[in-house]
Amino acid sequence: MKPVRCAIYTRKSSDEGLEQSFNSLDAQREACGAYILSQASEGWIALPEVYDDGGLSGGTLERPALKRLLAEVAAGRVDIIVVYKVDRLTRSLFDFAKLVETFDAAGTSFVSVTQSFNTTTSMGRLTLNMLLSFAQFEREVTAERIRDKIAASKARGMWMGGTPPLGYEPNDRTLTIVEEHAALIRHIFTRYLALGSVRRLQEELAAERTTIPSRVSISGKPLGGGAFTRGQLYAILKNVIYQGKIGHKDKIYSGLHEPIIDEDTFAATQAMLADHLQGHRSRAAAAETSPLAGRIVDDAGEPLVANHACKGKVRHRYYVSRALQHATATTGLRVPAREIERLVADAVADLFTKPFELAAAASLDLPVHQVEAFHARAAAMAATVTERRSPILTGIINEVKVGDRAVTLTCETAALADALQIAQHADAPATIEISCPARLIRSGRALRLVQDNGAVAQATPDKALVRLLVQARRWWTILRAGDISISQLAGREGVTSSYISRVVRLAFLAPSVTDAILAGRQRAGVTAASLTLEGEWPSDWNAQAVSFLPAKPRLTS
Known part of the structure; x- marks a missing residue:
C-alpha cells in the first residue's frame, strides 16, 4: 500500500x-497523532517534522510554521494536513479559499480530527465554510470587545x-512620575520654546x-541610551500624556496620572509646532504644485487632472485622464508632470527668443524707438x-493639448503683451498656438515624453556620453x-587605433552640440x-546641429 504522508499542524x-x-x-499534536495512528490501515503515517505556531493569530497567514508547511505542500512532500480543529488552520474565509486553492493544486487534502466532513463534496465544503464563518465572526467580535474595553478605559x-x-x-492602571526623567522633559519643553526650532533643540542637546x-520595559527589553532624534523630540513635544491627559484616536480625556508640563506651557508648545508645521506644509505644497492643472487636456478636449504616486520617499507627479483616475475606463493618458511642464516652459522660452516673430504672430504694436527695450524684455x-x-508661465498659457504626435500650446496674446509691456493692435488675435512635436513612449516601466524625433522633455545628461567627451x-x-602616435596611444590605453580615431573626433563637435x-x-x-560607430558624421557645425539636436517648436497663429 502506498504510504499517505501526514503533516500535523498546531x-x-x-x-x-x-x-x-x-x-x-x-x-493538539497528541490528538492528531492518535487520529493518524487510527488510520494506519489506510497507509497513513505521521511525518516527523513539527509545525507549531504558538502565540500567533489565525487571522493572518504570516506564520513561520505554516509557511514551512505550505512550502512542503508545494514541493509535493505532504499528502494530508491534520489539524485539531479547522480554526487552527485559519479563521479567515478569504485565507481559507487561498489555502484550499493551494491544496487542490498540489493534490493535498486536510482533516480536522474533531470535526467530521468531506471537502470533496459540495455539502462538505458548505459545512466547512459555515464553520469558518463562525470562527471568523468569533475573532471579529472578540477584537471589537477588546477595542471597546480599551476605549472605555481610556x-x-x-x-x-x-x-x-x-x-x-507604569503603576497598575495609571502612571507615576519618575522625577529624574521628568526634569529632562521639562527642560526639553522650556528649551524648545526658547529656541523655536526642533532642529536647534536637537543640536543643543547633542552639544550638551x-x-x-x-x-527597561516590563518585558525586560532595554530602552533609550542613545542621542535624541528630531522624530523623538517631536513625539515628546506633542504627547498629551505630559499634560496629564490620555489620548485615544482623535479624542483626548483627562488622565488619572499627574502632569509633568503645565497647561500654558503645553498650549504654547502646540501653537509653535502648528505654526512651523503649517509653514513646512506650505513650502512642500509650493514645491510640488502642478502649474498646468486646469489647463491641460487630451486630444479630445477632455481635461487631465493632477495626480501623484509615491515610491519610497520619491513623489512622482502626473496629469491623468479623469476616467483613468476614477477607474471608469482602462484607456487614457498618464503624462509625467515634470516632463510636460519642462516642455511647455522651454517652448514658451523659445518663443521669447524670437521677439520679431512673436510680435508679428501676436500683432504687437512695436514702435521703432522701443525695439531695443523690447528685445531686452523678451530676453x-x-x-x-x-x-x-x-508665475509668468501660468499667466500666459491658456491651454495645453496633448495629442498623439504633438503637444499644442495655446497662449493668450494679451498676457504676452502685458508681460512684454507693449500694446497690441486692435485686430490682434486672442490667442496664438505653439506646436511641439512630441509623443509619449514607454521606457522600461516608466512613461517618457519625447519631442519631435525623440528628444526627452526632462533633460538628464548621459553620464557615459559626458565621460566620452572628456x-x-x-x-x-x-x-x-x-x-x-595613435597606435602607440592605443597600445597604452588598451584599445584599438580605430576606436581612438572614432572617439577623438568628438573633440571637434560643434559647441552647441557639446553644450x-x-x-x-x-x-x-x-x-x-x-557617436563612436564606424562611419562618418558631418564635420560642418551647422550640419551637426541638424543631425544631433532636436528641432524647434513651430509657432502658428
Missing part, C-alpha cells in the same frame, strides 16, 4: 501557558499598557551630550519663464603634442555608442 493564538512542559500545542483616564513615555513608569535615559522673459514655479578632449590633447550633451538636451538616440 496553533495557539496567545503565548499564555506555552512555557509549560505539556501545553495546548502538545495536546475615557476614564486609565493607562492601558504599552511602553510608558519617558518621565513616567544629553542622551535618552536608559530604561529677460526667456530666462525667467523656465524658472521653477514661474576622454576625447584628453586624447586629443595628448596627440596634438606630437610626442605619441546640449552636457545639459542632456541632445536628440534621442545620440549616445556614446552611436
Whole structure:
C-alpha cells in the first residue's frame, strides 16, 4: 500500500501557558497523532517534522510554521494536513479559499480530527465554510470587545499598557512620575520654546551630550541610551500624556496620572509646532504644485487632472485622464508632470527668443524707438519663464493639448503683451498656438515624453556620453603634442587605433552640440555608442546641429 504522508499542524493564538512542559500545542499534536495512528490501515503515517505556531493569530497567514508547511505542500512532500480543529488552520474565509486553492493544486487534502466532513463534496465544503464563518465572526467580535474595553478605559483616564513615555513608569492602571526623567522633559519643553526650532533643540542637546535615559520595559527589553532624534523630540513635544491627559484616536480625556508640563506651557508648545508645521506644509505644497492643472487636456478636449504616486520617499507627479483616475475606463493618458511642464516652459522660452516673430504672430504694436527695450524684455522673459514655479508661465498659457504626435500650446496674446509691456493692435488675435512635436513612449516601466524625433522633455545628461567627451578632449590633447602616435596611444590605453580615431573626433563637435550633451538636451538616440560607430558624421557645425539636436517648436497663429 502506498504510504499517505501526514503533516500535523498546531496553533495557539496567545503565548499564555506555552512555557509549560505539556501545553495546548502538545495536546493538539497528541490528538492528531492518535487520529493518524487510527488510520494506519489506510497507509497513513505521521511525518516527523513539527509545525507549531504558538502565540500567533489565525487571522493572518504570516506564520513561520505554516509557511514551512505550505512550502512542503508545494514541493509535493505532504499528502494530508491534520489539524485539531479547522480554526487552527485559519479563521479567515478569504485565507481559507487561498489555502484550499493551494491544496487542490498540489493534490493535498486536510482533516480536522474533531470535526467530521468531506471537502470533496459540495455539502462538505458548505459545512466547512459555515464553520469558518463562525470562527471568523468569533475573532471579529472578540477584537471589537477588546477595542471597546480599551476605549472605555481610556475615557476614564486609565493607562492601558504599552511602553510608558519617558518621565513616567507604569503603576497598575495609571502612571507615576519618575522625577529624574521628568526634569529632562521639562527642560526639553522650556528649551524648545526658547529656541523655536526642533532642529536647534536637537543640536543643543547633542552639544550638551544629553542622551535618552536608559530604561527597561516590563518585558525586560532595554530602552533609550542613545542621542535624541528630531522624530523623538517631536513625539515628546506633542504627547498629551505630559499634560496629564490620555489620548485615544482623535479624542483626548483627562488622565488619572499627574502632569509633568503645565497647561500654558503645553498650549504654547502646540501653537509653535502648528505654526512651523503649517509653514513646512506650505513650502512642500509650493514645491510640488502642478502649474498646468486646469489647463491641460487630451486630444479630445477632455481635461487631465493632477495626480501623484509615491515610491519610497520619491513623489512622482502626473496629469491623468479623469476616467483613468476614477477607474471608469482602462484607456487614457498618464503624462509625467515634470516632463510636460519642462516642455511647455522651454517652448514658451523659445518663443521669447524670437521677439520679431512673436510680435508679428501676436500683432504687437512695436514702435521703432522701443525695439531695443523690447528685445531686452523678451530676453529677460526667456530666462525667467523656465524658472521653477514661474508665475509668468501660468499667466500666459491658456491651454495645453496633448495629442498623439504633438503637444499644442495655446497662449493668450494679451498676457504676452502685458508681460512684454507693449500694446497690441486692435485686430490682434486672442490667442496664438505653439506646436511641439512630441509623443509619449514607454521606457522600461516608466512613461517618457519625447519631442519631435525623440528628444526627452526632462533633460538628464548621459553620464557615459559626458565621460566620452572628456576622454576625447584628453586624447586629443595628448596627440596634438606630437610626442605619441595613435597606435602607440592605443597600445597604452588598451584599445584599438580605430576606436581612438572614432572617439577623438568628438573633440571637434560643434559647441552647441557639446553644450546640449552636457545639459542632456541632445536628440534621442545620440549616445556614446552611436557617436563612436564606424562611419562618418558631418564635420560642418551647422550640419551637426541638424543631425544631433532636436528641432524647434513651430509657432502658428
